[in-house]
Amino acid sequence: xxxxxxxxxxxxxxxxxxxxxxxxxxxxxxxxxxxxxxxxxxxxxxxxxxxxxxxxxxxxxxxxxxxxxxxxxxxxxxxxxxxxxxxxxxxxxxxxxxxxxxxxxxxxxxxxxxxxxxxxxxxxxxxxxxxxxxxxxxxxxxxxxxxxxxxxxxxxxxxxxxxxxxxxxxxxxxxxxxxxxxxxxxxxxxxxxxxxxxxxxxxxxxxxxxxxxxxxxxxxxxxxxxxxxxxxxxxxxxxxxxxxxxxxxxxxxxxxxxxxxxxxxxxxxxxxxxxxxxxxxxxxxxxxxxxxxxxxxxxxxxxxxxxxxxxxxxxxxxxxxxxxxxxxxxxxxxxxxxxxxxxxxxxxxxxxxxxxxxxxxxxxxxxxxxxxxxxxxxxxxxxxxxxxxxxxxxxxxxxxxxxxxxxxxxxxxxxxxxxxxxxxxxxxxxxxxxxxxxxxxxxxxxxxxxxxxxxxxxxxxxxxxxxxxxxxxxxxxxxxxxxx
Numbered sequence: 001x002x003x004x005x006x007x008x009x010x011x012x013x014x015x016x017x018x019x020x021x022x023x024x025x026x027x028x029x030x031x032x033x034x035x036x037x038x039x040x041x042x043x044x045x046x047x048x049x050x051x052x053x054x055x056x057x058x059x060x061x062x063x064x065x066x067x068x069x070x071x072x073x074x075x076x077x078x079x080x081x082x083x084x085x086x087x088x089x090x091x092x093x094x095x096x097x098x099x100x101x102x103x104x105x106x107x108x109x110x111x112x113x114x115x116x117x118x119x120x121x122x123x124x125x126x127x128x129x130x131x132x133x134x135x136x137x138x139x140x141x142x143x144x145x146x147x148x149x150x151x152x153x154x155x156x157x158x159x160x161x162x163x164x165x166x167x168x169x170x171x172x173x174x175x176x177x178x179x180x181x182x183x184x185x186x187x188x189x190x191x192x193x194x195x196x197x198x199x200x201x202x203x204x205x206x207x208x209x210x211x212x213x214x215x216x217x218x219x220x221x222x223x224x225x226x227x228x229x230x231x232x233x234x235x236x237x238x239x240x241x242x243x244x245x246x247x248x249x250x251x252x253x254x255x256x257x258x259x260x261x262x263x264x265x266x267x268x269x270x271x272x273x274x275x276x277x278x279x280x281x282x283x284x285x286x287x288x289x290x291x292x293x294x295x296x297x298x299x300x301x302x303x304x305x306x307x308x309x310x311x312x313x314x315x316x317x318x319x320x321x322x323x324x325x326x327x328x329x330x331x332x333x334x335x336x337x338x339x340x341x342x343x344x345x346x347x348x349x350x351x352x353x354x355x356x357x358x359x360x361x362x363x364x365x366x367x368x369x370x371x372x373x374x375x376x377x378x379x380x381x382x383x384x385x386x387x388x389x390x391x392x393x394x395x396x397x398x399x400x401x402x403x404x405x406x407x408x409x410x411x412x413x414x415x416x417x418x419x420x421x422x423x424x425x426x427x428x429x430x431x432x433x434x435x436x437x438x439x440x441x442x443x444x445x446x447x448x449x450x451x452x453x454x455x456x457x458x459x460x461x462x463x464x465x466x467x468x469x470x471x472x473x474x475x476x477x478x479x480x481x482x483x484x
Contacts, residue, residue, distance in 0.1 A: 027064065027180035034065055036095035042066040046180055048116075048173050051164050058161075062173050063120035065091040066181075067098060067110035077185045077210050078109035079455065080174065082201075084192030084216070084440070086167075086224075087343035089119025100442055101189070103452035111186065113177050115197070117165040117342030121173075124165065124341025126154035138286045141270060147376075151344070152383045158341055163386050165345035167220075167393060171201040175208060187455045188212040191440040192414060193346075196220055199397040199422065206399060211458045213451050215406040216440045217419035220394045224351040225377040226359055227413050228366030234301045234412035235368045241472050242311045251477040252311045258318040263290040273322050288322055291372050296329035298369065301412040302439040304473050312476045324479075348381035353388040396425045402458035403429040406447050408437025430462065436470045445470045 032043035045061040069075070081097055083090040090097075090112040101110055114121040137145060155162065174197075178186055187210050190198030195214040202209050218224065239256045242248040252258070270289045277284050286292075297314070300306040306328060313324040355374065363371035403426045407416035416433050423429045432450065434441045441447040446466035453462060476482075 027177065029064070029066055029181075032065075034091060034094045036092070037098060039067075039098070041094070042068065045120075046173075046177050048176055050116075050122075050161060052169060052172055060116060060122040060160075061120075062116060062177060063091060063114040064177055064181075065094060065112040067094070067105060067112070069109050070106045075108045076183065077187055078111045078183060079104050080111045080113070080178070080186040080188055082174070082188060082190035082194035082197045083115060083118070084190075084194045085118075085338050085343055086115070086193040086197075086346040087118060087338035087340065088193075089114045089121075089123075089339065091119050092337070096443070100448045101451070103449060104455060108187070108455070111177070111181075111183075113174055115170045115342065116173055117160070117345060118339040122160060124158055124160060124162070124339050124345065126151070126340040127157075138284070138292075139272065140287065142289050142291045142372075146379070148379055148383045151380050154341060155383070155385050160341075162341070162345045162384070163349070165342055166349050166389060167197050167200050167346060168204070168389075168391055170197055171204055174201060175205050178208060184208075185210040188214075189442070189451060190214055191442070192216045193218055193224070195414075195422075199399075200393070202399045202401050202403075203397045206401060209401045211455050212399075212401050212403045213406065213442075213454065214403060214419070214422065215442050215447070215451075216411060216414040217405055217407065217422050218414050219396065219418060219422035220350075221396050221421065222418055223354055223359070223394075224347050225374050226355070226363060227373055228363035228369050228371060230415045231298060231301065231373075231412045232366045232368040233415065234410055235297070237410060238301065238307055238310055242475055245472075245474060247477060248311055248475040251475075252315050255311055255314060259314050262314070262318045263293065266290045266293065271320075275323055275326055277326075286322070286326070288317075293317065293325065294369055294372070296325050298412065299330070300328045301410070304410065304436065304438050304444060307410065307438065308473050309476050312478065344380055344384045345386055347377060348384045349386045349389040350393045352377050352381040354394060397422070398425045400427045402454075404451070404454045404458075404462075405429055405431040406441050406450075407431065407433045408439060408441045408445075409433060409435050410438045413439060428458075432462070432464050432467065434467045434470055436472045437467070441467075 027044050027046040029042040029044040031040050033040055044064050046064060047059040047061055049055050050058045050060050079101060081090050091114050094112060097110060116122060117124040185208055188198045188201060195217045198212055198214055199219060202212055242252060242255055266288055267290050270287050272285055272287045274283050274285050297310060300310055309328050313328045316324045360371060363374050405419040405423055407419045419431050423431050434445045437445050442451055450462055450464060
């Protein structure tokens, strides 16, 4: 995904028509250790049909990790974590989730399931060429980059019928795990794309969901890949926050103008710089273009911590020093946390086919990223071998499950307005916004405490005043760390 970040119907058929007989005995949990988590937990695999319409056909194994509740007399309904992306593996986040949901785990099991196509559930990984290829690509102009050949090669190498790797089948798998473990109900926490799979779970299995927490809400009626407006708003918010902080404004008095001058300069004549990779320190030639600069800035907008670094990185880039900007974006040879094959299988079925002319117009007019990200998705989906889903996966989800919706005003991809859209058809929902929160606020605000309180008693009124204690963080002012 590093290469990508730099280069960039008809009604649902009733589940009962497909439902296989998955025996509880098919899932046996045994003691294990998971990377990033020192404590012994429980692991196992559940075989499920790759194609639910053919229950006797090919099966795939769904990887499960269970963090048992601390209390001996635990509640009977666990917290089921639904990973984002699409393409994150839930079990690869075990260490982080044990910390974020430590209060929930006092009385409830934490259930982690690698979505089909991720982690150890028949992973759909794409090797986007060797690093020499990546570095060669970074020397190209934007209009010279065409990743369709590599995307086609990835699809050809995967041992999977990619059509069956979608949100609907993912939640069928999740519920099969629930049933095999003997839980009558679950409490859902979904972050980012995990909110969409959470909403799908609520639609398909409403009686099996006790509560739902949706953090960074992406309801099915919005289109993944259309991030122009939200990214531009988050970028402009970062510039305004710097201007309103006296120290940042004094250090970078013309930050917005310097950024604009930078992208205009690169649009006229891109610049090739030899820089050390942030992790390997290997000297690497990189051609800096407006799109490449923006794609380096974009992931740093997700988190308040990385957002702190952006004014300094932009100021230095405007002066011709791109090392801080490259450092913000991360090492070029970093392993991707996203399983690209699953990511494309979902968005190329459920989102990209719905893009219309007015979407192009809005993205192009949004400023900052413009339509570059959307165009990359379209190019990849042109060669990814799936068809638009036959199910109306993008219809609003109607539900009366008690639901807590969480948003951050700094979020560049799932703005609070998306949560408000979802709330229109969730009759027992509460929407909470963190003014200084980024993407998935349970990871960096007191919202994780709100999650624990809500799951403990969804009928009680939440005291959300602690969110106001999360302030806009001060910005890095120079290479010596001043301001932090």
